[in-house]
Amino acid sequence: MLEDHEAAFHPKPTWLEKGCMVICEIGIVAIALIVITEVITRNLFGFSWEASEELGGYIIVGITFLSLPVCQVYRAYHHVQFLQNRLSPRMRALSHLVFDLLSLVFCVVLIWQLSRFVTQSHRSGDQAPTLLSTPLWIPEAVMPIGMVAVTVSLLRSAWGNWKRFRAAGR
Numbered sequence: 001m002l003e004d005h006e007a008a009f010h011p012k013p014t015w016l017e018k019g020c021m022v023i024c025e026i027g028i029v030a031i032a033l034i035v036i037t038e039v040i041t042r043n044l045f046g047f048s049w050e051a052s053e054e055l056g057g058y059i060i061v062g063i064t065f066l067s068l069p070v071c072q073v074y075r076a077y078h079h080v081q082f083l084q085n086r087l088s089p090r091m092r093a094l095s096h097l098v099f100d101l102l103s104l105v106f107c108v109v110l111i112w113q114l115s116r117f118v119t120q121s122h123r124s125g126d127q128a129p130t131l132l133s134t135p136l137w138i139p140e141a142v143m144p145i146g147m148v149a150v151t152v153s154l155l156r157s158a159w160g161n162w163k164r165f166r167a168a169g170r
Contacts, residue, residue: 010072010073010074010075010157010160011072011073011153011156011157011160012073013070013073013074014073014156016069016149016152016153017069017070017072017073017074017149017153020066020067020069020070020146020149021067021070023062023066024062024063024066024067024070027059027062027063027066028063030055030059031056031059031060034052034055034056034059035052035056037049037052038052050130050131051130051131051132054128054130054132054134055132058134058139061139061142061143062139062142062146064146065142065143065145065146065147066142066145066146066149067146068146068147068149068150068153069146069149069150069152069153072150072153072154072157073153073157083095088168089164089168090164090165090168090169093161093162093164093165093168094161094165096157096161096164097158097161097162097165100154100157100158100161101158103154104151104154104155104158107147107150107151107154108151110144110147111144111147111148111151114140114143114144114147115144117140117143118137118140118141118143118144119137121135121136121137121140122135122137
């Protein structure tokens, strides 16, 4: 658990992160309902609702990407506390800022590549080879959306850490 002084280095949750969290919560409930339905239909009626694996996979991908900004603002990522606690407030702000900036570069590259991926799927008309025949660009679109959301959270975090770094130097 992070100490209270570490909480200042992360932005407070906004409607963006809270919205992503609600969508993830709905996804978890949906997966639970899908699994329960599959178990009941297999055991009581002797047949499988074949879309359960496909829908479950789409929901897991959605949860994975939409939970990224939630994890950022609620400080769910790992931190190296033994090192952070030894740093001055200015250097701690700098270390958080460097992490935020490196993460932002990674996110921008992922947004670019994932957007290309979704666009290619849309242009080619790729569909899942299942009964649902889902156009693959639809579940794939959640990936760049989640990356944009975490980029916004990281920008807010970087801005706050930049202000802390500047203020601690005075």
